[in-house]
Amino acid sequence: MPEPSPSSQRRGRRLLRFGAACVVLSAVAGYVVVQYVTGGADDPGCRVVSGAADGATYEFTPEQAVNAATIAAVGTDREMPERAVAIALATAIQESGLRNLSHGDRDSLGLFQQRPSQGWGTAKQVTDPAYAASIFYEHLAKVPDYTELPLTVAAQRVQRSGYPEAYAKHETDAVLLAAALTGTSAATLTCDGRVGTATVTGPTAVRAALARDFGRDALREADAEADDDGETSAAADSDVPAAQTDGRTVTLPVSRKTTAAGRGVRERGWQLAHWAVANASALHIERVSYAGREWTAGNTDSRWRATDAGSTEAAGASGSAGGTGSVRIVTGQ
Template sequence: MRRRFSPGVIAIIAIVAVLAVAITVGLFALLDRPSTDEGCRVTAAGGTLDLEIEQAQVAAAIAGVAHRRKLPERAVVIAYATGIQESKLYNLPFGDRDSVGVFQQRPSQGWGTPEQLLDPVYTAGRFFAGLVKVKGYQKIPLHEAAQEVQRSADGSLYAQHEENAKILAAAFTGRAPGALHCWFPLEGGETPVPAPAPAKATKELARTLGAGTTLKAASRRQGWLIASWSLAHAQRYGLRRIGYDGRSWTAEGGEEQGWTADPGASRGAVRIS
C-alpha cells in the first residue's frame, strides 16, 4: 500500500530540505568567504584560505598543543581536517545530541565535561591523546586515522579537507614564515579592541604550549609558531604590534599590509605590544 502525504506535510518536508541545503552550503563557504572589516588570511605553498578570527584562534590552539606534545605536522593536519568537518574550526556550544566544541566530542562518551570541551586547548589535547594511540597514524590515510579517534557516522568525509588542512598546518606550526595575516578595526565597531595586554597573552601562550613557555624561541619554526599564535589572538588581547625574524605586523596596517620588513625584529624572541 502506497502511503500518501498531505500537501501540508509535503510543504514542510520541502522547506526542511531547502534549509538543510542552505545551512550546508553556508557552513562550507566559511573557509572561503569574502573579505570583511576583520578576519585572517593564510597564504602558503598550497594556496590561500580566509578565516574568521575565531577559527584562527582555534587553529593556533591546536598547533600549540601539538607542539607541546612534540607531535609531527601530520598530526596537526589530521586534527585540522577533523575540525573542519566537525565544526569548520568553530568552538560550537552545540551539536548532534550532546556534542560540543571544535571536534564535536560528547561528554556522555567520556571526553570531558561540556565546559572542558569548549576549551580548545583541552579538547585538542583529548583529540591528540586518542590519535597517538592509532597504530601508524602518520602513514595510513587521513580519514582512517581521524575516524579511529572520532568514531563518526561517516569517517570518509574527513578526507575532503586534507589539502586545506595542510595549508593551515604550514602556517600555524611555523613551517611557513609569515603565512598568517589578521586584521580588525581599532576604533568603533561592535567589539572594541581592548587595551594591550601582552602579559595575559603570554600567560595563555604558556598554558597552550606548556608551562614555562615564553616569547623566546628555541628555533625559527617555534618562533613563527609563537608569532602566528600571537597574531591570531591579537584582537582578544589588544595587541598592536608583533615582531619576529626581521618582520613585523601592526594592527594599523589593516587587511592589505600584512608582515613587513623590520630590521629591528630579532630571531631570538617574538616581540608583542
C-alpha cells in the same frame, strides 16, 4: 466572470504566505548549511598562503584563527608532529567549522564534537579548546602508524564518524594551516587585526593566552644549556618568566630547543609569531615582529613586511639563523 468568493481569497492569501515562508526557510536553511560547511568564513579577516609556489590559500575568521592556533600549540606542546596537527585541524574544520560549538548531534560539543557520554570528558572540558585538542591528540597517538595513513583514515579512527570520508576534503586547507601554525612555513599567516570583544587585553591577556595554549613553559626560558659563550642564561634555571613585559610589549625569547620534538629555533619563532597574529583581534594585538619581518594590524593587505635592519623590531632576525632571537608582540593597551 464570477467574482472569487471570500473563502477562495483567504485560501489564496494563505497559500501565498505559506509559499513565501517556504522560500524564506529554504534560504535560511541553505545559509546555515553553507556556514556549517565553510566554517562561516563569509567575512574571513584571516588568510594563510602556501610557502611553496603553488598559490594555495585558505581564508578564515578571527574566531577560527584563535581555535586553530590553540590546536596547533597544544599539539606541539605534546610533542606531536606536524602531520598530527594537520589531522587535528582537518577534523575540527569538518566537525565544527573550527568553532567551539555548544550544541551538536545528541550530546556532541566543542571543536571536535566530542561526546561526554562516550568518555571524552565533561561538557565543560570538551568545550575548552585546549582540553579538546589535547584529548584528541591523546587518542590519535594510540592509532598505529597514523602518520603513514591517509588523513581521513587517521581522523576516522579517532572520531568514529558516520561520514568517514568527510575529513579528506579539508586536507589541503589543514596542511596549509598546520605549516603556518607550527612555524614550518614563515610569514604565511595574516589577519586584518580588527578589534574583538575581549574584556581583558594588553600584555596580561597575551601572557594568559600563551600559558593556556602552550603551557606555563611558554613564559620561561626553555633552553637551559650553556650558550655559545659557555654562559647560562640567568632565566634558564630560575622561576622568572622569560617572557618580558615592557609597557604594551611582550617579548618572547626564542633559542635552541625552545620547542619540543626536535623542532628548531626558526619554527618555534614563527609558530609564536603566527599564534600572536591569529589572536590579534581577540587580544587587541597591534604589531608582531620576528626574524626581520613585521605584521601590523589594519594594513589593507596585512602582509608581513621587512623591518629596518637597524631597528629594535629586527632583533628577532638572528633566530632565523639558528641563534637566539625574540618574538615581539605589541598590544593596543
